[in-house]
Amino acid sequence: MTKTKILSPTMTSFYFGKQLPAEKLLDHNNNNNDHSPVLLECHRSRRHHQTAAISFKYKSNANQDDINDLRRMLTNLRAEQLNEIDPDEHEFYDADYKRMMVDDWLVTRFLLRGKKAFEREATECGAADRYRILQLVDDSTETSSGELYKQAILKHTIELVKICAKFRFDYRINSRTRLDEFPLDWVKTEGLFSYKPDVVGNPTIYLRVALHRPKLLETPEARHLFKRYMLYTLERCDQDLSNKPGKAICCVFDMTNVAFENIDLELTTWMIKSFKSSSPKLICYVIIYNPPWFFAATFKIICKTLLSNSKRQSVKFASGNQILDYIDCANLPPYLQSTLQ
Structure with a gap:
C-alpha cells in the first residue's frame, strides 16, 4: 500500500494579504433583516428549476453489526499501540478514537471508503486473483464467500483509519485544536x-x-x-456532521477578482490529494465560483489528472446568480449577497 508523504509539524506566523474593499463579514447568528433590498433582489433572482446541489446517495448508516465489528478492530488496534508506544507519542488521537466509538455516520463513511478501496483493488486484478484477495483475510475453507468479502472490506477500512489517524496526528488536527493556535490577523481577514x-x-x-x-x-x-488552518476549518464542520447520515461539506472557492498572483497550484494539488486523508467522504462537492478564464482550463486539467471520473462530477463551475442553484441567497455570506443582481 502506498504511504502518504507527511510533512513534519512546525509553527510559524502567517497571515493573508490585506482585506479587499468589501463589506465586513457578519456573523450568521446576527439578526439580519430578511426583507433587506439585497435579500429581496436575491429572492427575485432565484432560479425555480431543480436544485443543482449534490447529496450523498447514502442516506443511512451502515449495518450496525459492521459498525460494531470495525469498532472492535479499532479498539484492538488502539490497545496494541498503547502497549507498544509511549502514550504521548502514539499516532492516534484519543479524541478521534472516542468519536469513532459514538459516531455511527463517521464509521459508515470509513466503511464506504474501505468498500470502494477493496472493490477497486479487486477490479484491477485479474479474475483469477480476486478470490485470492479474499483468502488473504481468512485462509479457512469453512468461511463463506460473503463473510470473506465482509472481512476484506473491514481489513481495507482499518488500514484507511490508520492512514487518516497518522495524517491528522502529523498535522496536529483533532476536535481539541483551537482557533487561537493560528494568527489573529489571519482569522480577522476572513479569507x-x-x-x-x-x-x-x-x-x-x-x-x-x-x-x-x-x-x-x-x-x-x-x-x-x-x-x-484549512484542515482545522474542515474539522470544525466535520464535528457538526456527527451522527447526521447523508451530510457532507460543500466547499466554495470564490474566485471573484482573482489575479495571477493569487493562484497557488501547489496548494490546489495538495487539497485534492490530502482532504480525503483528513476524513473520508467529508467533501460532497466543490463550487468554483466566478473563475477567471486563465484558471478554468488549468483547473480542469488538474482535476482530470488527479480525480476519478466520479469525483470530477462533484466539481461545479458557477458564475453570478448561478450560485443560487446550490445555496439560498439568505444563506450566502453578506459580502457575496451584495454582489448578486
Missing part, C-alpha cells in the same frame, strides 16, 4: 471560514481566493501552517 448550509443542508466552507497571497507562503513552515 477562509465556514458558513450556513446549502439548499440540501450541507454545511459550507468559503475560500476567498482573491485574499490569498502565495508569496507569503514561501517558507515550508508558513505553508504548513496554512494547510493546518
